[in-house]
Amino acid sequence: MMKRLEGRNLRHPGCLVGMTSGLTLGIILAGILAVNNVPLNTVLLIWLGLTVLLGAFGWFIGARMTGRAPSTKESAPTSDS
Secondary structure (H helix, E strand, C coil): CHHHHCCCCCHHHHHHHHHHHHHHHHHHHHHHHHHCCCCHHHHHHHHHHHHHHHHHHHHHHHHHHCCCCCCCCCCCCCCCC
16 A cells, blocks of 8 residues: 555645644634633634634645655566466
8 A cells, every 4th residue: 555655645634634624723822812801703713713724834844754766667467478
């Protein structure tokens, strides 16, 4: 399976990790802010901003971690008959 990932870009998995962590941290932070009587619009903007920023951060980190090598083509086995 790792052979199939050679030469692939890690932007999309990085973005997924960033979005997931952004949503999780955003919900926790929104709950804390809501308990402290912060206005709803402020809570929602902070939640959305945290989600988008961490998603973009994951996208860029995934792009930087990806090697620039081209993918290798697997050759089909040939039969000598």
